[in-house]
Amino acid sequence: DVKxxxxxxxxxxRTGEKVFLECVQDMDHENMFWYRQDPGLGLRLIYFxxxxxxKEKGDIPEGYSVSREKKxxxxxILESASTNQTSMYLCASSQGAGTGELFFGxxxxxxxx
Amino acid sequence: KNQVEQSPQSxxxxxxxxxxxxxxxxxxxxxxxxxxxxxxxxxxVSLTIMTFxxxxxxxxxxxxxxxxxxxxxxxxxxxxQLSDSASYICVVSLNAGNMLxxxxxxxxxxxx
Numbered sequence: 702d703v704k705x706x707x708x709x710x711x712x713x714x715r716t717g718e719k720v721f722l723e724c725v726q727d728m729d730h731e732n733m734f735w736y737r738q739d740p741g742l743g744l745r746l747i748y749f750x751x752x753x754x755x756k757e758k759g760d761i762p763e764g765y766s767v768s769r770e771k772k773x774x775x776x777x778i779l780e781s782a783s784t785n786q787t788s789m790y791l792c793a794s795s796q797g798a799g800t801g802e803l804f805f806g807x808x809x810x811x812x813x814x
Numbered sequence: 815k816n817q818v819e820q821s822p823q824s825x826x827x828x829x830x831x832x833x834x835x836x837x838x839x840x841x842x843x844x845x846x847x848x849x850x851x852x853x854x855x856x857x858x859v860s861l862t863i864m865t866f867x868x869x870x871x872x873x874x875x876x877x878x879x880x881x882x883x884x885x886x887x888x889x890x891x892x893x894x895q896l897s898d899s900a901s902y903i904c905v906v907s908l909n910a911g912n913m914l915x916x917x918x919x920x921x922x923x924x925x926x
Contacts, residue, residue: 805857
């Protein structure tokens, strides 16, 4: 059974803290994505990666960075968390061309106080 | 601008009833359209994919339709169950590069 695992389901951080969100997939997928989901705004793409050590900015990359040192792992980093980064963060992976099915993790709900 | 609009935003129906969710898109060039189901507190899961040449596709009680001329898709749920309560998200793929455009979703609540 395919699986995308996000390290934390719920996190509470303070403004200015550095936050790491980890995502691991066991399907040997080439593509990995980070989205945030907010009520009324739907899913918005933060960053994506098509290969190890490769990254591309999505629609809302400001305030975020990513790391992909291994094919199965894609990390999202908030260098200095702010309250407007309180959100649900979803990691996804897919195979082949970007039009393939996305497999999502369970999500990480981040609250920044 | 590539856009995907879903309607209604939210819907409440009684268990056992049918319902239809709509997805209109302006994405071009079109590659495919997927419907995802997202249970509360979970990640979305793909229900079905529609390519340009397909008009109808079923997955159990879920039937998706696509009219590529009018750029409209619908997801019909037959004999709804309480477990159908979820958000349904329409995602359209461009036939160029790796771009996906997400709709805002329809939140469906099925009541007993």
